[in-house]
Amino acid sequence: MTETPTIPSFKDIQIAHARISGQVHRTxxxxxxxxxxxxxxxxxxxxxxxxxxxxxxxRGAVNAVLSLTDDQAAHGVATHSSGNHAAALALAARSRNIxxxxxxPETAPRSKAEAVxxxxxxITFCKPTLQSREETLNWIVQQTGASxxxxxxxxxxxxxxxxxxKEFLEDExxxxxxxVPVGGGGLLSGSAIAAKAMKPGIRVYGCEPLNxxxxxxxxxxxxxxxxxxxxxxxxxxxxxxxxxxxxxxxKNVENILTVPESSIISAMxxxxxxxxxxxxxxxxxxxxxxxxxxxxxxxxxxGIILSGGNCDLSNLPFHE
Amino acid sequence: MTETPTIPSFKDIQIAHARISGQVHRTxxxxxxxxxxxxxxxxxxxxxxxxxxxxxxxRGAVNAVLSLTDDQAAHGVATHSSGNHAAALALAARSRNIxxxxxxPETAPRSKAEAVxxxxxxITFCKPTLQSREETLNWIVQQTGASxxxxxxxxxxxxxxxxxxKEFLEDExxxxxxxVPVGGGGLLSGSAIAAKAMKPGIRVYGCEPLNxxxxxxxxxxxxxxxxxxxxxxxxxxxxxxxxxxxxxxxKNVENILTVPESSIISAMxxxxxxxxxxxxxxxxxxxxxxxxxxxxxxxxxxGIILSGGNCDLSNLPFHE
Numbered sequence: 328m329t330e331t332p333t334i335p336s337f338k339d340i341q342i343a344h345a346r347i348s349g350q351v352h353r354t355x356x357x358x359x360x361x362x363x364x365x366x367x368x369x370x371x372x373x374x375x376x377x378x379x380x381x382x383x384x385x386r387g388a389v390n391a392v393l394s395l396t397d398d399q400a401a402h403g404v405a406t407h408s409s410g411n412h413a414a415a416l417a418l419a420a421r422s423r424n425i426x427x428x429x430x431x432p433e434t435a436p437r438s439k440a441e442a443v444x445x446x447x448x449x450i451t452f453c454k455p456t457l458q459s460r461e462e463t464l465n466w467i468v469q470q471t472g473a474s475x476x477x478x479x480x481x482x483x484x485x486x487x488x489x490x491x492x493k494e495f496l497e498d499e500x501x502x503x504x505x506x507v508p509v510g511g512g513g514l515l516s517g518s519a520i521a522a523k524a525m526k527p528g529i530r531v532y533g534c535e536p537l538n539x540x541x542x543x544x545x546x547x548x549x550x551x552x553x554x555x556x557x558x559x560x561x562x563x564x565x566x567x568x569x570x571x572x573x574x575x576x577x578k579n580v581e582n583i584l585t586v587p588e589s590s591i592i593s594a595m596x597x598x599x600x601x602x603x604x605x606x607x608x609x610x611x612x613x614x615x616x617x618x619x620x621x622x623x624x625x626x627x628x629x630g631i632i633l634s635g636g637n638c639d640l641s642n643l644p645f646h647e
Numbered sequence: 648m649t650e651t652p653t654i655p656s657f658k659d660i661q662i663a664h665a666r667i668s669g670q671v672h673r674t675x676x677x678x679x680x681x682x683x684x685x686x687x688x689x690x691x692x693x694x695x696x697x698x699x700x701x702x703x704x705x706r707g708a709v710n711a712v713l714s715l716t717d718d719q720a721a722h723g724v725a726t727h728s729s730g731n732h733a734a735a736l737a738l739a740a741r742s743r744n745i746x747x748x749x750x751x752p753e754t755a756p757r758s759k760a761e762a763v764x765x766x767x768x769x770i771t772f773c774k775p776t777l778q779s780r781e782e783t784l785n786w787i788v789q790q791t792g793a794s795x796x797x798x799x800x801x802x803x804x805x806x807x808x809x810x811x812x813k814e815f816l817e818d819e820x821x822x823x824x825x826x827v828p829v830g831g832g833g834l835l836s837g838s839a840i841a842a843k844a845m846k847p848g849i850r851v852y853g854c855e856p857l858n859x860x861x862x863x864x865x866x867x868x869x870x871x872x873x874x875x876x877x878x879x880x881x882x883x884x885x886x887x888x889x890x891x892x893x894x895x896x897x898k899n900v901e902n903i904l905t906v907p908e909s910s911i912i913s914a915m916x917x918x919x920x921x922x923x924x925x926x927x928x929x930x931x932x933x934x935x936x937x938x939x940x941x942x943x944x945x946x947x948x949x950g951i952i953l954s955g956g957n958c959d960l961s962n963l964p965f966h967e
Contacts, residue, residue, distance in 0.1 A: 603956035636923035
């Protein structure tokens with residue numbers, strides 16, 4: 328089941344983009360004069376919160392599903408996730424009319440399970456441990472012959488995620504800097520490959536919660552240091568880098584910048600209030616990086632990928 | 648201080664649009680395949696939540712400010728409001744570099760007063776009664792010579808508000824129906840004049856909270872019946888029709904449809920969750936009308952003006 332950790336080239340991202348462009352939304356790039364005034368930068372926001380299933384994850388999932396041979400596709404796809412990847416894979420599978428199996432911890436929020444079911448996936452609940460998750464997934468794959476689509480450590484997923492940055496630079500060729508949230512590193516890897524190929528002078532930063540700073544510590548030490556039970560409001564960024572995403576990031580990314588929880592929540596609130604769009608806490612991480620590091624970005628054209636907009640509206644982190 | 652209640656023509660709205668088009672955002676029209684599936688209609692959303700100050704009110708305010716002679720403008724503008732009109736007038740005045748005075752009840756939320764101050768207006772607090780508000784406003788006008796810009800019972804304000812529907816029908820000529828929230832009737836009046844002139848067969852409905860249904864009762868009885876102390880989550884729709892807006896509505900509007908509070912909150916939540924955009928409760932009223940009257944709108948192209956996006960994020964109406 329392990330895959331040789333091949334590294335995508337920009338050509339692979341171009342092929343992925345041609346493959347999925349009829350299936351994904353070409354999301355808009357928005358601006359805010361108020362935020363430009365606050366930061367002294369020219370900020371551009373790539374709105375993947377408006378993507379199908381409300382997150383960039385659909386790009387990678389649909390690219391992985393469309394890359395399967397008909398024989399592979401006949402057995403379906405499987406993953407373990409309690410978040411946006413599971414919903415994305417479920418919808419991508421439905422769009423090819425194939426089965427999707429998800430191993431999900433029994434502690435996952437009911438709303439997440441409902442979303443995945445809504446898209447027609449079959450859920451197998453497991454204990455909320457890595458071991459139980461992997462055992463359950465292995466069991467599913469053995470029973471069904473489904474192809475395991477890892478949330479980020481997967482060649483086709485990384486290629487799909489890179490298409491957001493490709494569109495971004497096609498629409499805004501003047502960007503000096505690209506800020507991208509980093510959890511497992513799928514979006515950051517794909518974005519960095521695309522951006523550096525299209526504009527070698529661009530600086531790409533990974534943006535990470537201080538409370539889940541494995542990418543930062545790994546980047547600084549030159550070896551992977553996984554996060555142990557990280558806790559952050561940015562619940563899309565709890566995962567740790569893989570060998571593949573780490574090697575891509577080491578080669579193509581300028582630095583990893585971290586922000587505390589309070590900055591993430593303030594940045595999220597600012598985007599909601601000023602731009603009237605809904606972003607999830609993980610998307611607020613690069614916004615917080617821009618707000619907390621004015622000197623670094625002042626006078627620059629800064630592109631930010633707003634990675635998703637899925638929030639539990641009954642349990643928001645805003646308090647007076 | 649009273650004005651002859653002249654009725655704008657579509658030509659007046661066209662002139663207003665030419666006057667303000669460099670000052671207002673031409674807001675986008677968004678769609679949602681999920682909501683189309685739910686309703687069986689083709690819904691189009693004109694996003695005035697993305698307008699300056701987060702609401703359509705900026706259109707009318709800036710048109711009123713730009714319509715002043717230089718002599719009038721030198722004395723500034725004044726209004727009484729605790730809502731979006733005050734913020735809109737303050738920003739419009741600042742854009743012409745003139746003074747803005749606002750009589751505001753001392754009970755208004757601090758965030759509203761802050762927003763108005765942020766745009767540079769001078770606030771005079773008064774008691775939260777109609778009498779105190781009018782006395783305070785009269786005093787301001789006498790002291791300063793400022794022009795009173797009524798939130799909706801004003802020729803130039805109605806012309807400005809009508810420009811949103813004009814843009815909407817320019818962008819989406821196929822609309823069968825237009826749904827517009829109604830409070831004092833400025834937006835509904837302007838929208839109906841523009842829409843019926845551009846497409847005589849279009850049906851325009853006013854959409855109102857059941858808990859503040861003065862427009863509905865006035866429309867049915869043929870005479871103005873003001874609301875007495877209405878209470879609704881749609882706090883932009885508490886005001887009652889004026890003679891002028893009532894006469895325009897009687898002539899150009901198909902009917903006034905009402906919805907209960909629970910439908911307004913559900914509709915607001917649906918837009919937030921599916922479209923990832925922030926709308927205020929008043930904007931959710933026409934959405935709720937569409938959802939609650941499936942048989943009326945099925946198979947039709949339905950245009951909805953999302954009037955604004957200003958919410959107190961610390962006090963949202965969503966509960967599990």
